[in-house]
Amino acid sequence: MSRKLAYIKANFCGISKPITRLETMGIQLCDSINTVKQTESELLQVQGKVANKVNAKLQSVLERNPGYSTLCKVSDILCGNEAELGRNKQGLSANNLTLFEYSPLTSCDVERSFSSYKVLLNDNRRSFQFDSFKMRVIIHCNTTENEGMSFSLSLKVNTFLIL
Numbered sequence: 001m002s003r004k005l006a007y008i009k010a011n012f013c014g015i016s017k018p019i020t021r022l023e024t025m026g027i028q029l030c031d032s033i034n035t036v037k038q039t040e041s042e043l044l045q046v047q048g049k050v051a052n053k054v055n056a057k058l059q060s061v062l063e064r065n066p067g068y069s070t071l072c073k074v075s076d077i078l079c080g081n082e083a084e085l086g087r088n089k090q091g092l093s094a095n096n097l098t099l100f101e102y103s104p105l106t107s108c109d110v111e112r113s114f115s116s117y118k119v120l121l122n123d124n125r126r127s128f129q130f131d132s133f134k135m136r137v138i139i140h141c142n143t144t145e146n147e148g149m150s151f152s153l154s155l156k157v158n159t160f161l162i163l
Helices: 002-023 029-044 048-064 066-078 094-098 110-119 130-142 153-162
Strands: none
Touching: 002 029, 002 048, 029 066, 048 153, 066 094
16 A cells, blocks of 8 residues: 555656646636646656556546647647647637637636626526626626736636626
8 A cells, every 4th residue: 555655646746736727717828738738748757557547547538628629729829839720610710819818728717707706696686787797797807806816807808708
């Protein structure tokens, strides 16, 4: 048992930092994709049966997620690398691509947004008008209560409206 724990600690202890980084609010898409790719390459260097299973699982998860490959291409474009979206089934224009700059790879940001907005859409707020709701969203976006993170207002409002 202690040998297995030593193996895990020696080879997989570093996974927690990238996971925590990906859960950070407001990380740029380029940074998120680079974090995943760097973690993937570090895991490929680990040897052993367990490492083979971990790498196979990671590849399986990434391959089954078609949105990940699209986000990788969008990230390449936003980072200044030469990349094409292929057939561009989504119909993404250059203006739309810029909205992906802070697109989260994990659902943590989205879950935080839903948690904060569900208070506004509570059953006891039936008389809450849309204009009041819109102003509340703008106020929420302008506050720095979220650990001092500053985003452009248009990005947050556009992200919220897309959701």
